[in-house]
Amino acid sequence: GGSPSDSNPGTEGGEPKRGGTLTIGEDSQPLSGFDPIMAQSFNSKRMVSQFYEGLLALDTDLETLKPALATEWKEVSSTEYEFTLREGVKFHNGETLTVEDVVFSLKRITDPNQHSPYSSLYNFETIEAVGPNTVKITLDRPQASLLHLLAQPWSAGIVDESWMQGKDKDVLKTQANGTGPFKLQSFQEGSLISTVRFDGYWDSERPYLDRVDYRLMADESTRQQALSSGAVDMVQVRLPRNATALGDRGMKVGDGFNLTYWVGLDVSQGPLANDKVRQAISLGLDRKQLIEIGSQGTGELAYTVPPADPLGAPASEDTPFYKHDPERAKQLLAESGVTNVKLKLAIQSENQQSLPTAQLMSEQLKKIGVDLQVQQVPFATLVSNLLSGNWQADMIQLNAALNADASQYLALWFAKGIPSTKVDDQKLWDMMENAISTTDGIEARRTMYKEITDYIATNVYQIVPYASPSQFEVWSPKVQGYQADASGTRLFLKYAWMG
Amino acid sequence: MIGATSSAEASRRDGVTSPGTPLLDIRNLTVAYAQAAPSVQDVTLRVEPGEILGLIGESGSGKSTVAMAALGLLPRDARVTADRFDVCGVDLLSTSSRQLTMLRGSSIAMVFQDAMGALDPCMRVGAQIAEVVKRHQRLKGAACRREVLDLMSRVGLPDPETRARQYPHQLSGGLRQRAAIALALAGKPKILLADEPTTALDVTVQAGILRLFRRIRDELGVGIVLISHDMGVIAQTADRVAVMLDGKVIEQGTVENVLLSPETPYARKLLESAPTLDTAKTRTGADTSDAGVRNSPPDRADLITVAGATRCFRSKGRRVTAVDEVSLTVKQGEVLGVVGESGSGKSTLAKLLVHLDTPDEGALAMEGIEYAKLGSRARRFREAVQMVFQHPAGSLNPRLKVGTSIREPMRSVRAMNRGEAGDRVRELLREVGLPESSEHRLPHEFSGGQKQRIAIARALSCSPRVVILDEPTSALDVSVQAQVLDLLDRVRRQHDLTYVFISHNLAVVRAVSDRVAVMYAGRVVEVGDGETIFANPRHWYTRALLAAVPSTDPRNRDDPTDEAAGVDGRARTPAPVSVDAAACAFATRCPQAQRRCWTEVPSLTVVHGGQQVACHFPHLESTTEPFEDSTTAGGDRTGRVSW
Amino acid sequence: MPQSVTREPSLVSRPRVPRVPVPPAWVRFVLRRVLRGVLVLFALSLLAFGLVHMLPGSPVDTLAGPYSDAATRARLTTDLGLDKPLPVQYVTWLSNTLRGDLGTSVFNGLPVREMIGERLPNTLELAVFATIISVAWGVPAGALSAMRRGRAVDVTARTVTFVGLAIPVFAFGVALVLLFSILFPAWPTLGFVPFSEDAVRNLQSMLLPSIALGLPLGSTLCRFMRSSMLEVYEQDFIRTALATGSTQLQATMRHGLRNAAAPVATVAGLQMAGIVGNSILIENVFAIPGIGQLTVTAITHLDIAVAQACILVLGATYVVLNLAVDLLLPLIDPQIGKDR
Amino acid sequence: MTAVAPGRAGTASRGWWSPVLSVFRSRREAAVGVVLLVTLVVLSMTVSLWTNYSPSEVAGAPFSAPSGAHPLGTDDLGRDYLVRLLTAGQTSLGIAFFAAGIALLVGSAIGIAAGLRGGWLDSVLMAVIDLVLSFPSLLLALSAVTVFSPTKTTLVLVLALIAVPQFARVVRSRCMELREREFVLSARVSGVPDPIIAVKHLVPNVLPLMTVQFANTAAIAILVESSLSYLGLGVQPPDPSWGNMIYASQNYMTDSPWLPLGPAGVLLLASVAWGLIGEGFNSGRRSLI
């Protein structure tokens, strides 16, 4: 274990001290409440990470595993794992953590009645207590992502079984009883979530803050103003320019973590079924300009798997069809025999970052004779369209969030046999399957994913203009010891203190 | 004091030279609105304390402008010049606006035509008067209250305590006008301007108000300028008269001089064309050829029959029975006059007659065919029954050319083609005395009388058999009114038309009608042969109406001693505590009301010949002595009844 | 009873009594209005239900998220009752609603009634303040501008109303925040605090949003007031007031305002209902937990129960406010509705 | 004998539109409004003829301040702001015009029908209007645009839908007044059928009022469109509209104030223009009838 790396600018304030209230301006409240295994959106995960913990935890690189509720763990075989629990860990209500709680919590993830979106990521066969302090997990097939999943508070947060008994299934959406550093004090729907220090926290020094308040401020300029005027101490902003502007006014801006700006293609029909058209489109895009202007200079070339992911790999101009070449694009378009290419791109209406890039793409493609219509659609509708397979557009734009496992990025777009998948490529599916089940270590997996994403780029199954931070955490200089993390969920808030 | 020439000239025009400072001294006043030609030109007027000056003239002659100028309330764009313009010794031309404000209400005050409009509808009557009392008499609290109540009873508002707490809409028209007068008197002004103060009122109420003016003058010694276009009003009230024409005063003098022996032809014409209650004979004399027809209506066939028609309205939660169980017949070829005060249901009845509206109860029929069952004969009906309205301006679409308006009924009812209709339009225009070229002009290019001619042409365009005329001349000046009445009469004879002639002007009705129906509160209270009814009214309301018509002869002024009791809107007879729904509507104002009147609605019964009356105790003996106005004079208030 | 006949006459002339005894006019008036309101609400429930169910997509997809599998989503659909036929869903919802059960949010599991109950007061507070502000500037400015028609004041006021009517509320809000944070850095511009928690801070935090909503709306009122006032000025009682020695100001204050107020009050009432709807934007800008914001998020997230309930509640607010204005009007203008 | 009634001079032109034209002549305000609006429209329509940039083309560095090359600077994507602003005018003015136009047609039809006929038709129509009114307009727009996808046609229809109730109410109450006027009554007495009464007698007399309401609606439509843009459901980019430009630029208010000021300014101009037209007709109303 240990504190975040020393390179963090936030740690320069000398000795941490206790006390103080941190007020955070949040862009939205937890969409699915506080239930860890339901948390999918940033806003839910951010809360869940303060209330709950998994058996393990992630270090600041989001790759190295640290002990958390389990002090030790052992891979007995590729399908068998054993965990030894930390002694004396308390839940917020004062009860002590037991093996039964762990077994209950893990089984709960895959319980069909819970509808957890994470259930399909696990290959659990059995989960059992093999000693007073030991839990054994048996898988029905090897799973590379297991430990990582167990280290995220949301995909494997441990809840209190006895407290849950007799309570409504939805109770966790509005109440919380975990082992995390902060406990829920009050939830005023729509305005304020107050949390206070959990005095019985096992990592006894921490957290330093007495209290963290989350105020809902949906409007970005409002959040900016609120931070500048001192009404809040920490916000996220979406537009890089706003982050820079706040930085110029003396605020601390967390590292942005580059996540993919995806443009999924419906290759099953229409002009995009023709691979020459797809290649032409990829070549027609001036990614440099997109990065420069669309991402306001914060982006980088990327594959389908985001660079911020531990398994992500950087792309380059040499990546197939990534170099801007309008002449070649026009030529390919002519060769394809498809004339008068008209395409519709659906983007998220809530995300202010989506639009500029989409507009630029439309403008660039116009130059090679492709008409790209941009349409803003509410996120909920967009996701529905995507999942139902009825896209209502030739292209769908989404931003990646950091996933527990790299396979998820691919599964979203290319998993075999689901309606949302528009490709029909057995080779791709085989590669994906291999990558999931390999347990050869992280380097090997990284290579496999690089190969897969390279393959996707070669076939232009998806267009990735760039990857850029989807949000920036910005906080006032009063806040010390804090470090932003790539998952954007404030995993390390317990190290922060008010200077 | 003043230049010799103008002084001499003024005294010559005045006809009278009176001592003391005049309250109003205007010499050569000229007023022009914006860029227009002067609306008032070289007007010289003078009002002495305790004098009533009558100002007459047709609409637009500048009467109101003079009054407003005297108050200093002309719009900003009006330019005023005068040799002298003094109000109570203050020169209006050189006062500051502050002084002017002080002057208003305390030295000079005004009563406007529409009393409803002159009172703030959102404020209690007492409070409004108190406001002025406070401002000008500097009274407060109880003293102010006392003064308000005193004022109110002085202008004849009964039960001032209650009235003071009421809102204007809770008062009747007459009471409202009295309240407005109280308001004007509240600042103890020395001169009162009254701009058509009674035009909106019923004659019976008007008589009371006029008497009130005279009493105020006598009691308070104020000077009054009474503006009116009604000869009778002036004749009954004014001491001196000024006649205005096109912004100029063309004649001025004592009331007897001006009204009995007018010097200028215009004044003479003005006097001649005003119909009076005695004019019926002269008019009938004019059309000797038809005299026989007019005087023998009984053998005529029934054209339209109204049987027990009732029409109620709900407005703002209130239920108004506008027409209440009316039964009537309109006979072929006759002129049926309908009289009644404002709100008595005349227009509603007219709408029922032309089938613009349907009765809630009862039925109307034309030649035996019920309106409700017209069916395919609707078009024939529309052809046969036409209507002319009161406001000539309103009855023509301001956006349509005159020709189009006249052509409209022919095109829709007769389905005539363009050419035919065009010929007919020109023919009609000639017939009503307008140039053919009028066809291509818009209504606003015509005067009121011309518009009414167009409306008549329009009504005639489908060769109707019956024309309902709803106050067709009451918006017109007397001189124009005479022309229109002549036209109507000529047209009727030419086309053998039947008229239903609605008016609140008894003289006009008398001049044109064969038979007359008198309406009160939605009911027909008396019907009969015109001559008979005017000579021998049986219903107490008809009698009150006739008695209240002011005579245009200033020598026939009613006895001013009557006025002490001149209070209207008040029951003469004790009313029971709870008034039965079945009471006679007139009972509250009837000098003869008895117990039966409060419990039983009188129905129309034949008294004599064709005369029908709805009264339990009609006036039976035929009398020639002047009838005493029950409403306004009401000498015997205990209701002694001899039979 | 001869006695009763000879009793002291009633001095007020008596109106004729209707033949059938009916409840007093105002009772019938209120009953009719209430009945109409209920009908409108019923139709609104149909409309709300229909529209919300027509929204493309399903809450299940948002709930389960893009990475979920089909089986999970199918189970969720069944659990939420979204697989039943629409009429059945409607009847269930309506009967629950009538029993006061507005359902629970599919996302955070909170009872909708609680969510609305917490937010509605904030929106109403905002609406009331905004109305006060709009009336406070719109009515006097309109009156003044009518009084000084064509003069500098009038021109200025009308120019301001044009600006007020031309700037989107949200942009105005953001500009206000900016301006305030520069001019008064200490002002708690953006920290909404519930009234129950700290009344002073609550009022402070409500000031800017109320201004942002109220000033533009005041422009409408100002225009209405001006034209209503000009109409009143043409009436005889103003002339009478002047003729009895009132100054222009006195005539305006004592007679003009109240008479011009009735139509303006109707507009203000309608506007207040409109504010509740338009609060969406301002609540977003000023981070006020109000019902407008809730409705928009519910619609965009497809939180069916919440969206339906919100639309219904907003509609009910409109109906109630309108009713209230109708019932209050007689206080301003005694001619309206009084018949006894 | 009788003097010709005082009328406004110079109204000898023929047809029902002549009073409307004469209002322009006598109403400076309306004339100024029309000139302003026409200028805006002409500039918007001809923008492609006299500028070097296309509205969507990246013409310079993003966020450059106003300069000779870019009189209003450039936006977040480096597009020429002036060109975009004027191009947006086509969309915004067009949407406002069509929305107000449709609202005028539908609303007036409803208003006239209800006002002329009265009775049950009136009750039914007014109940429907009440229903639509009780649905907060922004929400109605929001849900409708979400349901039917935010195309320009949808926007026009939705904005029209919002405006219809107001139109219908105003026109109805006027028609109820007119219905009792003598010239309508005389037409009825002459057996003129209702549709013809509506067209020949009511419409010309309601026209000034409709013009006022049209102008108001057009002004409001631009605002509502911008509010929808704020919620991401207005005119879809890359088509610029004043609304979505204001929305997109409000984030940059601090650092690049010319970005929000530009569209807010033209919006104001257009609104003032519509407003002036409306006021012109409004104050002309009394003298018209």
Ligand SMILES: Nc1ncnc2c1ncn2[C@@H]1O[C@H](COP(=O)(O)OP(=O)(O)OP(=O)(O)O)[C@@H](O)[C@H]1O
């Ligand atoms: N405010 C005004 N602006 C312009 N012209 C006006 C104004 N008021 C009156 N006039 C014109 O001045 C002339 C005289 O009007 P005034 O009202 O004094 O006549 P009047 O004798 O009182 O008529 P009526 O009997 O109809 O009341 C008319 O031609 C009228 O059109």
Ligand SMILES: Nc1ncnc2c1ncn2[C@@H]1O[C@H](COP(=O)(O)OP(=O)(O)OP(=O)(O)O)[C@@H](O)[C@H]1O
């Ligand atoms: N459409 C209506 N709605 C409500 N009340 C009405 C309506 N038409 C007439 N009334 C009422 O019915 C009563 C009779 O009105 P009507 O117009 O028939 O009287 P009138 O004798 O023609 O009066 P005037 O001499 O003033 O023209 C009045 O009290 C009036 O207020």
Ligand SMILES: [Mg+2]
């Ligand atoms: Mg006059």
Ligand SMILES: [Mg+2]
């Ligand atoms: Mg009448």
